[in-house]
Structure formats: C-alpha cells, structure tokens
Amino acid sequence: MNLKETSLTLVNHADTYACAMPDEPRWLTDHERDAWLALAKLMFNLPSALDAQLLRDNHLTLFDYFVLSGLSMAPGRTMRLSDLASHLSCSLSRLSNVVKRLEQRGLLRRTPDPESPRYTVASLTDAGWDLVVAAAPGHVAAVRDYVIDGLTASQIDVLREVACHVTRKISEAPEASTR
C-alpha cells in the first residue's frame, strides 16, 4: 500500500565502524543500493504473489507447479528424482517431501527406475497432467501481469542477462568456508 521505496538495509556504518574486517568493505553506491533494494523487494514479494494465484486457483504452490511442469516436459513425463532436483536447484530432501505429498494427491507416481534400482523415477499421472494444463494459463497470465508485460524487449534482454549472471555466481560459490 503506502510502502515507499525506502531503504531496507545497508546503512553506511563507516563512521561508527572503523577497521574490523581484513579489507575495508566496499559499500554500495546510491545507484547500486537502489537496484539492490528493488531486487530484494522483488525477491520477498514475487514468490508469494505467484504462490497466492496458484494456491487460490489450483491449490498448488509455485514449487509444486515447477515440479509438475518439469515432469510434464520430460520424455515419458518421467524423471529421476535426482535429475529433477538438480533441474530445479533444490535439495533432494525438499523434493522428496513435495513429491510424497503430490503422490498422495494422485498427481504423480514414484517407481524404482527399471534401468537401475538405485534410482527412483517420478511419473506424472493423467490427473497430474490435467492439472498442469488447467493451471498453466492462469500462471502465465500472472507472470505476464507481474513481470513481463510492460517491459520493453531490451529490458527483458537485460533481465535475462542479469538473472543468469546472479545464478551463475551463486552456483560457483565456494560453498565451504571456515565452517
């Protein structure tokens, strides 16, 4: 509502804070901070906005939808759980929980991989396929409304570049530090 583009974070503590880190921290410029705060707000609010539409109309979370949609595009509508997890960049634990719930709702089936008993594959059922097909138009409309429509082609281009840059940096992160 009346929430302005206020600063969410990153006070410049340079005055009170003097040399406790190895290198002097490089604070964000105003230009950089504005972009980061806007992105932070997007990160906080867009997932719940899309969740809300899917939950209201199809009783699915956004993550549920990605799982079903991923399967719907796989050959035979079937995928190994480990492949699906890396496809979705999520933990196997999270996927296992979600898949169990979706299976209980009859939207997919889990079976041992016939090629190697060590893997488990998930297969979309007809009910699952029908649900994805029914949910897709509303979801696309929400994505268009919140994100795509109203942007120019070049803005969309830069959005892709920037988002790919961020996800690449995250996937390259050390992942192991002093602890």
Added chain:
Amino acid sequence: MNLKETSLTLVNHADTYACAMPDEPRWLTDHERDAWLALAKLMFNLPSALDAQLLRDNHLTLFDYFVLSGLSMAPGRTMRLSDLASHLSCSLSRLSNVVKRLEQRGLLRRTPDPESPRYTVASLTDAGWDLVVAAAPGHVAAVRDYVIDGLTASQIDVLREVACHVTRKISEAPEASTR
C-alpha cells in the same frame, strides 16, 4: 553444479489444451520465457545464498538482518512495528514473531509507544547495533559478489527499473478475487 539453464516451467500446452479459459492464453515467447526462467531461478536461490552467509557468519537470517538494519537507520533506532512491517512489506504476524525472537536474544526491546498506547515500538539495543555493524561488511560483500559486481552501470540501471516495475505491479494487484 551441473544444472543447466533448463526450462523450469511453462510448457506450451496449446496442442492438448483447447479453449477452457475465457480468453486464449498468451503464452510466453522464447525470449520472454528465457528471462522469466532465469528470474525464477534467481528468486529460488538468491535468498538462501544470502541467508547462508548471514547465518554462518552472524547467526542471522536475511529477514532478521533487514529488521535490525531498518531499525538502525530509524531516528532514535526506534520504529513502530506497523511502520516497520509496511517498510519491509511483510505481515504484522511475521514481524511480531521475528521481533519476539530478536528481543529474546537481547538485540532489540519492545515498549509501548509513549505517544499513543495503541502502538508498540521496537528499539535497537547496543548489542543489536553492534551486531548490525559487525554483519554489514560480510553481507555487502555477498551482495556485491552475487549481484552487483560484474554488472555494468546500465545493467544495474535496468535491473532497478525492472525490479521496481514488478514490485509496483504486485502492490497494485487486486488482492481480492472470488475468494
């Protein structure tokens, strides 16, 4: 790791799906879909990446940090909970829970607003201030590493435009539908 820029969602179901929605859905073009999938991946992974850094180094979630940082920038390091909630675009319920935990850790204090007993204000304690000051450099470094560094000034500019556009669209959303 070996996660490619695979398609997370939005199969074109146009073949199997024929006229069940009021208007024919406008599917995303390849160009639009690439940008959306990249943004979706960012949305899923950036919050946990920033959480991980703050949790590891300062035992704070990103949201905790925003709460403390918001207070640190307020006059008197004090704010009404309702103002803080709209500042952070979060529910009062969520803020109430987080503030309770932060108070138990001695990082802030809750007191009735002296100007009107109807409000509650949260004030950063010295320990809370010290923690924000200690956490800020590492957090800024992570934001730089994952997002800002490596982008050109004009990419940063477009990022801000796009993110502001999305958050504006979300805040303008009807919010009330058939249910």
Added chain:
DNA sequence: AGCAGATTGTTCAAGCTTGAACCTGAAGGA
C-alpha cells in the same frame, strides 16, 4: 454518549523447509 468498524499487535495450529541421521545399492581398492 454510544455503538460499529477499522487498526495494532499477539497467539495458536497447520503446513513447509532445512539439515542431520540413516539406509540401501554401487564403485573402487587392497
């Protein structure tokens, strides 16, 4: 005054996510 309704904030149950522990099956040595 008095009453309806909105706003502020808390609490509780239900659901989801995370990380650790665990089990199974496969691969690699010695």
Added chain:
DNA sequence: TCCTTCAGGTTCAAGCTTGAACAATCTGCT
C-alpha cells in the same frame, strides 16, 4: 572377498511462515 566410500533417497526434529482468531485501542457516525 572384504572394507571403505559415495550417491540416491527417506525420515525426523527443529525452526519459520501463514492465516485465522482474539483483545485492545481508536475513529467516525448518529
């Protein structure tokens, strides 16, 4: 063969978020 290690997958406890219900305060209307 035996032992170790690792990858795939599940489960459980702990923590967080959400939404509804509630109490308290304020505002506006008559």
